Amino acid sequence: MRIKNLFMPTVKEAPSDAQIVSNILMIRAALMRKISSGLFAYLPLGLRSINKISNITREEMEAISASECLMPLLVPKELLDYADRWVAFKKELFRVKDRHDIDYGLAPTHEEDFTEIVKGAVQSYRDLPLSVYHISTKFRDEIRPRFGVIRSREFTMKDAYSFHMDEACLDKTYKDMSVAYSRAFKRMGLDTVSVKADSGAIGGDNSEEFMVLSNVGEEEIIFCEKCSYRSNVEKAVIKPEPKAETYTSEPFVELHTPDITSVDQLVQTYGFKEINLIKTLLYTMDTGETVAIAIRGDVAVNEKKLSNYLNGCDVELADEATVRAVSGVRVGFAGPINLKKKVRIIADYSIKTIHAAGMGINKDNTHITSVNIERDFTVDEWADLRRAKEGDLCPECSAKMYSKRGLEVGHIFKLGEKYSKAFDFTVLDENNKPVTPTMGCYGIGINRALATVIEQNYDDKGIIFPITVAPYEVIIVPVEDESTDSFKQAELIYNDLRACGVDTLIDDRDARLGVKLNDADLIGIPIRIVVGKRSLENGFVEVKLRRETEMREVSPSDVKDYILNLKKQLFDEINNCL
Ligand SMILES: [Zn+2]
Structure with a gap:
């Protein structure tokens, strides 16, 4: 191509609203332009790279016998209702109506379309396994679009779906996909690590994320120093630390703590150590129930784990009025003893390490010290609810773990029967008995992959493209x-x-x-x-x-x-x- 004829409006200055290198360079190098918040237009150079990334992905899908299709971008509400995703996606789903007042979602992903199509075409076990995919646009009404194409409202994804008669067959395709993903990312010049992940709103219980390590990553990954265990912090299991050898025999005493409402203040004003304090956090579930979480002062509640523990209920910190109704006091003085209203007290394993704890006791301007957790209060349930952090012990080998930030570029899930069941999709086995197929789904963020290639390959003069994806x-x-x-x-x-x-x-x-x-x-x-x-x-x-x-x-x-x-x-x- 002759640059004289090429639409290549490079710019000298970084755009004022771009915070990260890939976003700045994609604009400066004329790969794309921003149209509006979270919406980007690709220019010729950007589109050529996107096409090369798509083609690498296609070749790797072809290599494991996945067939390329193309689904529509408007998904009828009727389809999204099958597995309740019309509701589950909440505000993230863009919703539109046609002239007959019929509802559609702008495709967030395409499980429903593919399940519908495959159900209509597959009757016999002889037709399975089957892997189908497309490379197409997805829409998410992000609350805070940011980092250029890393978190945008419209993006290109390769999403594949596989259908199987049994778990063993799904396992094989899942492994094949994992290998294909590693190959595809390497061919794009990307250095990725794969980690266990939370499967979020999509459902299913077995999933793996492909992450690019990067300081601008939105995810935190925790790695074991010794063995190969690594996990998204949202999913990381933490081996409970050894419990204290003894618990104090001193009686607990009240301490006058006027206006001291946080762990930090207790540490600064009274010389407590965070690891000797118990925080009591009240959470409201979407069912309306309130639960009290007792957790050690130096660690945080992982709300994802809490939500999973509570059978997938959405949880949020209770508001001021609820805190007052349950504890009888303002925020900052709640404790697991003497709650005004009876609620489930769920304790994180972390508090077992405290020999003599300090905590609130539902009394204004008062905390207590020398609490013996076995003697002084009753825990209804014990659970692993804390967010993993550096220094935590590996669940596999007990060595210490460290953390790094990562950007997700690929994600593979075992979906199980969530969609096939919802669509009442059965296939006849060898004995003519109907079987519900089990499914997998597998995504690669195509424009995100381009952004991460740039995050990993640049200098002060600009982008340094790997030849495989260079425009x-x-x-x-x-x-x-x-x-x-x-x-x-x-x-x-x-x-x-x-x-x-x-x-x-x-x-x-x-x-x-x-x-x-x-x-x-x-x-x-x-x-x-x-x-x-x-x-x-x-x-x-x-x-x-x-x-x-x-x-x-x-x-x-x-x-x-x-x-x-x-x-x-x-x-x-x-x-x-x-
Ligand atoms: Zn380990």
Whole structure:
């Protein structure tokens, strides 16, 4: 492509509302433009990279025999009602009505469409297993769109769905997908780790996320120092620490603590240690019930774990009025003894380590100390409810764990029978008996993958694209203008490379060399060829890799073979890691 004709509006300054590198560079390098909050338009360079990422994904899906389809973006409410997702998605689902007042959702994912289609076509065990997928747009009405395409309201996803007669068959496809995902991400030049994850609103109990480690990651991943255990903190199981050897024999005493309503204040004002305090948090469930959670002062409640523990009920911290109704006092003085209203007291295992605890006792401006957790109060239920953090013990090997931030680019789930059951989908087995197929679903965020490739590959000049996903593989920069012999030489190289199937740009703009070189660096094309009069007189053109600093001198007659070879090397570097 000739840059003179290419719609490539690069910009010097970072957009004021972009906070992260990928977002800034995707705008500056003319990969995309922001249309509105969480909505982005792809320009030619961005679209080419997106297409390359999609094609890598396609090839890996094809390799494990998944068939490509394409579902509509409007999903009738009727379909979303089958598994109650019209309700479950709450405000995240964009809802529209047609002229007949019929409701539709703008596709959040496509479990329903695929289940409906496959149900209509598959009757016999002979037709399974079956894996189908598409690459298409998804919509989420995000409460806070941010980080460019990392959390946007409209995005492209590859979502695949598999259907099986039994668990063992699903296990096999799930493993195949996991391998295909690792390969696809490696081919995109992405360094990912796979971690156990929470399956959220989609349902199912077995899932794995593919994360790119990044300081701007929205997820926190916890890793064991010794073994291979790693998990999203939302899902991380924590091995309970050893309980205290003894509990205090002193009686508990009241302490006057005027206006001291937080762990921090107790620590600062009275010299308590966080690990000797018990916080009592009141949570309201969406059923209206209130529960009291007793947890150690230095750890936080993992609301996801709490919600799972309470059979998937949504939970939120109780409001002021509820706190007063249950504890009889204002926020900050609640405790598990003497609650005004009887509620379930659920204790996190962490408080078992406290020999003599300090805590609230539902009395204004008062805390108590020397609490013996076995003697002084009754716990209705014990559970693992805390959010994992650095230093926690690995559930597999008891070694310490550390944490890092990650961006999710892929997610695979075992869905089980959630959708097949909801759709009343059965298949006849060998004995002509109807069986409900079990399902898996598997997603890759395509534009998110592009953003994370950039998060992992840039310098102060711009993007450094891996060749597999670069919008173009080679950029030719003529030093002199169109009327010169050196320009004609550049054009010859351009035509030669294109004829050999190399994705090539030529910067034929009437611009200063500095501008062209800066743009070439900014847009991150892996191989650059500078063709100028002076170097030609000395018998060479300058070839440079975007990721390197040194120039290579290559004779014009050899340049075609040299570039073909270089391109192959760059591809091999990536593919040899598979
Ligand atoms: Zn471990």
